Amino acid sequence: MTMDRRGFLTAMGLGGALAVTGVGPARAAARGRAVATGRAVATGRVVPPDWAALRARLDGRLLQPGDPGYPVARLGYNELNDGQYPAAVASCTSARDVQWCLDAARGHGVPIAARSGGHSYLGYSVPADGLVMDLRPMARVEVAPDGTARVGAGARLIEVYAALAAAGRLLPAGSCPTVGVSGLTLGGGVGVLARRYGLTCDRLAGAELVTADSRTLTVSEECEPDLYWALRGGGGGNFGVVTSFTFRTAPAPDLTVFALRFPSGSAVEVTGAWQRWIADVPPELWSNCVLSGGRPPTARVGGCYVGPPAGLAPLLDALVTAVGVQPTSRTALPKSYLDAMKYMAGCANDTIAQCHPVSEGGRLPRSSFVAVSRVLGAPVDPARLVELLDGRTGLDLLLDSLGGAVADLAPDATAFPHRSALATAQVYASATRSSQPAVTASVDAVRDGLAALGATGAYVNYIDATLPDWGTAYYGANLPRLKAVSAAYDPDGVFAFPQSVARA
Structure with missing residues (x-):
């Protein structure tokens, strides 16, 4: 069964202490060179990165235009961003590879981005003329x-789900199987079990992160x-490059969709x-x-219910x-x-x-779409809401419920502020270049x-180039x-990019 992005979104017929490593004399010298290069950029004497030296240091591959494999490695999920050609794509197998990438590119005026699943709506994880740190090789789940x-x-959600299920555990997360765990978690992580188990980020116990100056921190x-x-x-992309996450999972019960x-x-x-x-x-x-x-x-x-169909029936x-009005069809x-x-998924x-992309031997194609979001803080006038969709064939509005465990935390308990909201709203439509x-x-x-x-809020994981007061x-x-x-x-x-926190 082949599904595009709308298929994922409308499935089921819905449419203190500092822990530092790797800071020896060589690392300190690299940071010193980066500072010097930064001064050169400031004075207009831009020196391009030494790509050959980076290629020699990496345990993974470095691909540039003209190299075999680059035409596929450069691509993100949304085909509308295919006009963006990174200067290089580094396959990072460890935090050390990420450090080498930052040492090589920092201060040269080269956009730098980490990529996990590549689902950034605007292609921020594949910056034009920039360096992509591809984290896919780091996909192990223990x-x-x-x-x-x-x-x-670098793990995709389907890989996380499969590994956790084998251990009888679960993590609340999204529905699209090829989304990377990194971007989802760092933006909050709205998903189909959120009302019972919270957002993905609520389950985050700790992380390993490489900072802009190439330190590796243990964060908790x-x-x-x-x-x-x-x-x-x-x-994602604001504070450093996360190379691994530690999550508090929950026992996996039987569910009803x-x-x-x-x-x-x-x-x-x-x-x-x-x-x-x-x-x-409930x-x-x-x-x-x-x-x-x-x-x-x-x-x-x-939707999805934690429990058997008999418990769900009276709620439906x-x-x-x-x-x-009676539904034309009803399944549980x-x-x-x-x-x-x-x-x-x-x-x-x-x-x-x-349940992987075609490029990785799976059956799931990329997609071509435009999508933006809002957040419903409270119920809105249904007649006016429906009127917004009148005549707009091919456009979907997806309201994903919040509440429950999401609302158990205060808006400032984590960086995700929409704790008391009723639902997120995603506006989605397929599109071609023309x-x-x-x-x-x-x-x-x-x-x-x-x-x-x-509905004036918005969800950062549905990042939107023209969102007012983003x-x-x-x-x-x-x-x-x-x-x-x-x-x-x-x-x-x-790590600055057009909608990075630093530029807000």
């Missing part, structure tokens, strides 16, 4: 007897607490009832509501009663944790190997219409503290 999981920064609540706080929702489709003309009733319903259901139930543009727009509801009955299927995650009948301007205008119009309804939209009142952390760990802006 589960300790106490359920703690150490996950390499006790070690570098400000940085640990920032890594939980502050967005469900989907309800409603007839044409009932979108207002469905959307209004869903917003009231999801605010009151945290064991996660759901989304998908509106598809058209004339009229249509609505469908799906309550939704149908509130809608006042019991699943194991791994089977439920595969079902959500749109690869229920595939092997784990097939249709991109018109599709972008339509997507942005829905985004701005949501803001007019009071720093506040992504981070709310946490932005000043995030900027302070960025200034402390990357004072020279080595």
Whole structure:
């Protein structure tokens, strides 16, 4: 079964102490050379990186234009970003490789980015004329007897799910199987088990991170607490390169996945009832509501329940009663944790190997799309919401529920600020190069219409080039503290990019 991005998003019919290593005389000398090079950049005497020297030092490969393998290695997930050609792509097998990359490129005016899954909507992980540190070789997942999981920064979600399921454990995370664990976690990690188990970042116990000056830090609540706080929702690429994560996992129970489709003309009733319903259901139930543009727009509801179908049934009955219209179809299927995650991913009948990109021997293609977001702090007028989709064929609005365990933490407990929100809202539409301007205008119009309804926040993992006041939209009142952390760990802006915290 082949699924594009919309397939992933609409599956189920939904559419203190400092720990420093590797700072010997050679490393100190490298940092000294970087400072000197930085001065050269400041005076206009730009010296290109010594790519040959970096190639010789790396344990992994360094690919540049003209090298075999570069045409594929340079690509991110969104085909609309294929016009971006990095100067080099370094396959990093360890934190030491990341250090070598930073030593080589820092101070040369070369954009630097780490890439895990490559799903940055705007292609920030494959910067034009920059250095991509490809973390995919670091994808090992190890589960300790106490359920703690150490996950390499290059692991894809399907790999994390498979390894945890084999140990009888789970991690709440997203639905797309090829998304990298790094970007998802660092931006917060909204997923299909969030209402019961929290965001992915809420399960983060610690991380190994390489800073802009090539130090390797062990980060936790006790070690570098400000940085640990920032890594939980502050967005990928801002504070350093995380090379591994340590998560507190939970026992994996049996789950039930469900989907309800409603007839044409009932979108207002469905959307209004869903917003009231999801605010009151127990945290064991996660759901989304998908509106598809058209004339009229249509609505469908799906989700995942921690428990058997018998426990879910009365909750779905309550939704149908509130809608006042019978669904045209209703399914509820019991699943194991791994089977439920595969079902959500749109690869229920595939092997784990097939739930990978085509470039890695799997069956899942890349996609070409425009997507932006808002966050619903509270229910909005369903009639006005549905009106935003009227006539916009090919455009979907996906409302993913929050609440439950997400709301158990205060907005400033982690960098993710949207703790009291009802749902995230993603506006998504497929696009080609030729249709991109018109599709972008339509997507942005829905985004701005949501803001007019009071949904002014946004989710940083759905990063948006033209989002008004994006720093506040992504981070709310946490932005000043995030900027302070960025200034402390990357004072020279080595990791700066168009929507980095430093530039907010």
